[in-house]
Amino acid sequence: MLLVCLCAGTAWAQQVAFGVAEPLLHGASSDQGVGMVCYKDRCYVTWKEPGAQGLLRMAMAVDTQSVFEAVPLADIKSIAGPAMVAADAGLYLFWLAADSTLQYTLLRPGANWQQAVANSLPGEAKDLRCVSGLSAVVAGDKILLGTRAAYKDRLNLVVCSTAPDGTLSQTSVTAVRGARSLTHPVLCNTGKTVRCWWGRSGQLTSLDYDAGRDSWSKTKGQAAVASNYTPALAAGSDRLLYIWSSKEQRQLQYYLSGDGLLWENQATALPHLEMGRPLSLAATGQQQFLLVYAGADRQLYRSKGRVYRSASWMEDLLMPGREKYTLRDIALPGSHDAGMSVLTAVGGKSTYTINECNTLTQLLSVSAQLDAGIRMFDLRIDLFEDALYTKHAPSDCMEDAVGGGYGEPLDTVLTAVKRFLDRHQQEFVILSFCHFCDRHKSIADQAAAIVAVLGPDKVYHPGATHSLADVPLQDLAGKVLLSFEEQDFPLLGVVRNTMTERSSFFFNYRRAYAATNITDSLFAVEQRFFKGMKGKTAPNDIVRLDWQLTQIGQEAALSCGQFQSENGNLLLDATLLIANTIKKNKSIISLAQRANRYLPAKVLDWVAEGVIDRETKPNILYVDVAGNWITDFCILLNSMPVYKK
DSSP, rough: OOOOOOOOOOOEEEEEEOOOESSSSOOOOOOOEEEEEEEETTEEEEEOOSSSSEEEEEEESSSSTOOOEEEEOOOEEEEEEOOEEEEEEEEEEEEEEEESEEEEEEETTSGGGGGGOEEEEEGTTTBBBEEEEEEEEETTTEEEEEEOOOOOOEEEEEEEOOTTEEEEEEEEEEEEEEESSSSSEEOOOOOOSEEEEEEETTTEEEEEEEETTTTEEOOOOOOOOEEOOOEEEOOOOOEEEEEOOOOTTTEEEEEESSSOOOOOOOOOOTTTOSSSEEEEEEEEEEEEEEEEEOOTBBBBBEEEEEEGGGHHHHHHTHHHHHTTOGGGGGGEETTTTTTTTTTOOSSSOTTTOOGGGTTTTSOHHHHHHHHHOOEEEEOOOHHHEEEEEEOSSSSSSGSSSSEEEEEEHHHHHHHHHHHHHHTTTTTTTTEOOSSOOOOOOOHHHHHHOOOOOHHHHGGGOOTOOOOGGGHHHHTTTTTTEEEEETTBGGGGGGGGEOOOOOOOSSEEEEEEOOSSSOHHHHHHHHHHHHHHHOHHHHHHTTEEEOOOOOOOHOOOOHTTTTTOTOOHHHHHHHHHHHHHEEEEEEEHHHHHHHHHHTTTHHHHHHHHHHSSOTTOOEEEEESSSHHHHHHHHHHHTTSGGOOOO
C-alpha cells in the first residue's frame, strides 16, 4: 500500500521511517495496551503486569534515544491497560480498579511517586463501570477519557475538570454517538477537536468531539478502515499519524496525514513490526514519533519513527554526513520491470492470454515511484509503433516471444526522471537497461535516444574513473547513472554493468534469481546467496537483493481470467476461465504483495544472524510493487551498524 498525502506547509508527500523494535526495559511485560506521554523533555511509559489484576509499572527516558529506566511507583493494581496524560500540575495516571471503576492519581514533579494515592473520579464518572482499557487526552483545560462501558459495548467520553490544586474536581459522561465496540476508543487532540477512533465488526471509524461546544460531528471525508485490533493515533506539530493492523494483509499499516484525514488505500505497510496487541503512540518532537507495544511474548517493545520527505530522502538523510560514501556503502530501493504499471499494448506470437495480471509488475508509474523514493529502475525496451516503450516479455525481441506487454512509453519515463532531478538536485537515479532488441533499432541508437531525452548534462560521466567503488555519492547528486548490461558507450556516459561472479567493468550486479512462486524457496535461495558471498565480493560489486516471486508457466498463461481467444473460440475461453478458477492462479502483483510482506523481517533476521554483514549487505532492494514501504525500509537499514563506516 502507498502513501500519497500533502502535508501542511510542504509540497511533497511525507513518510515515517520506523526503526527496528527494541526491548523497552529488561523484564517489562504486559498482556494489555500501554500508556505513554512525553512531558518536559522526558518520555514516560506505564503498563499493567500480566494477570487478571496486575501491578502498574512505569519507565522513563530523558529522550527517545536514551535507555528507559524503571520509575518507582506505588503498589497500584489494574484490571486493564492504563492511560496517562501530562498537564501543568504533573502526570495524571488513570486505570480500572478491581470493581471496574475509574481511578486516578496525580504524579507531581519532585514528589515521591511511591506514595501516590489512588482516587476515585468525582461526579458522574464515580460509579461508571468500564472494561477493556482506556485512553486519555488533554483538550484545553479539560482531560478527556475514552472508555468502554461494561454493558452493551457502549463507548463513553468522560470529561474531567481540574481544581486549582490539580486534583479532579468534576466529571461528566457523554456517550460516543452511536458507537459500539469490543475495545475502548482511542483519543487524539487534533488541535481543533478531539478525534475518537474505534473498531467494530472489523471496521475502524471515527467521530470528532468539540469540547467547547460539547458536540459530536462526523469526521469529514474519512473512510472506514478494516481492522480487528485497537489502533493508535498521535498528533505531531502539523499532522496526524494513524497506525492500525490491517485485516487483510495481516500487518501493521500507517498513514501520515497533513489534513487529518485517513485513506486506507494510501497507507504504507510496516511489515518489520509486530501486530496484534494494542499499540501506544506519542509524538516526541516535530519530526519524531515513538511506538510502544506488548509483543506476542508479552515483552514490551519500542520503535522510533522519523518523518522524512520521500521525494528528497537522499538530500535529507544521506548527503549531510554520508556524501563521501559510495553506492557500496548504502541501501537503495529498486524497481523490477519499472515501466510496467500500465499495459499499453500486447505483443508476441500469441496474445490472447496476455493481460494485466501476467504483465504488470508495478502499481505506480515511474514518476510516482520517484516521488515515493525509488532510486534504481530496471528497464527493458522495444520498438512499438515507431517509438520505444518499456516492455515485459520472455524474449529480448517482442516478436520472438510467445506473448508480452508494452508498458509506459520510454519518453514518458525519461522525461519524468529529468524533471524530477531538476526539482531535486541532491538526489540521483540509476537507470539500468537490459534485454535489448536491436533488430529494428541498434543499441547505439537506443543509447543516443535515451541521452537525448535526459539531456547530456543529466548523465553522469565517469571520465577516467574505472570503477563505481571510486565514485562518492556527492559526485552522483543531480545525475542519472546510466548503465547497459554488457554494453557501454563512453562518449554518451553509458557505463557497462555486468551480472556475474566477478567483473572488471564499471560495476557488477551480484544477485540470485529464485525463479519460484513459493515464498520458502525464495527465502532459501536468497539466504544461500548471502552466505555464499562471504569473502568473495569485489569493490565494484553492487549487491542486489532480487525479491520476486515468479509466475509458473500455467499462472502466466491463465492468470486473471480475462480471456478472449484470437478467433473468438467460446469453448477455449470457458476452459481457460475454469482452469484459472480451479488452480487459483496468482497475478504478478498478488505474488509480489505476498512476498513483500516478508522482506523486512527476513533481512533483519539475516542481519541479526550474521548472514548479512558489512561485506555482503544488499545495496539495492529490488522489488515488484515498489513504493514508500521499501523506501522506509532502506532508510531503516541505512541507520544500522552494517551500513555505517
